[in-house]
Amino acid sequence: MKVKDLMTSDPVVVPPDMPVEALVRLLAERHVSGVFVVDADGTPVGVVTEADLVRRLAPEGEEADLGWLERHLVDPDRAAARYARAHGRLARDVMSRTLVFVDEDAPAEEATQLMRERRIRRVAVMRWGRLIGVVSRADLLKAVVGADALGAETADERIRRAILEEMRRQPWADTRLTIVSVAAGVVRLEGYCRSEEARRAMQVLAERVAGVQRIENRLQLGPAGADATVQSL
Template identity: 30%
Template sequence: MYVRDIMIRYVVTIGIDDSVKRCAKLLMEKKFSGLPVVEKSGTLVGIVTEGDLIKRVSHFESLDVIELLGGVIELGDADQFMEDVKQSQVETVRGVMSADVMVVHPNDTIEHTVTTMLQYHIKRLPVVDEQHKLLGIISRRDIMQHLYRR
């Protein structure tokens, strides 16, 4: 059995210059945990995950607080923190995506694909051609459905 036999051919993607806000909205609407990032030509250039977006927010200066006698005293600037969060939403996917993406090819075996997923703790793999154009995606769920639907 080969990747081409069970991969999903219709893939929701995000553009490299799309906003982080649009990306987050798409992830939430579709209930996806990640999206392939493509150029206008369809060439895969990266992947962006919920984790990438969450990590982006974690780089902001946090509000420092002191808990004293059951009360909380803020030491940080709440307005600046909220401004940083708003600014992160207008940034582009290019700034938050992972550019180093593991991929598979349509003629790769399912065994090879499963081994790659397990070895690198990957949930989904983009399927590309020799020119790195996105052809589809294969996930652990696709493999499970194939293995256990019989």
């Protein structure tokens, strides 16, 4: 079995300037343990996981609290990076810049081995250097027990799926850089779109889906939205 047979398409992606508070809310609402950070060109630049955010609750000892001798033994660059990740306010501050990825045609065993060796929960799936999906431990579990054993689709999941399917049919919509989340029938649109017209059209598109109670349109204009060639976890 190949990675592309197991991967979750439309991986959740966030812009580098998304506030940490919004990241926490997104992970909770989407029931995911990590998201990829992409720039306006759609290029993945990092990943933020639950571990990165939880670490902020109990940061490692600050170098300012160390004695004179201990402070001189600390690597300044590593200390600076640790400080930024513990106290940063944006995704770019707290993300890990080390991306582990596999090609879509790689065997599933390769993804499994990478997760085990690197002690991670997910690997990015790439096509020609572009992010097209993600394989997580949950995806590997589905391959073992079968997707039907994991429960029926919820109303919010149906709404999100319907929005994404309609977006894929529209040439102006960009599922790669537009984040769609749904909670209790409330649709939140975040990330990038190519123009103000596309932003308004996304509002209309979401409103047409049955079951939608309200739209929170927080899309920003992304200079490279029209050039993105891959689709979004």
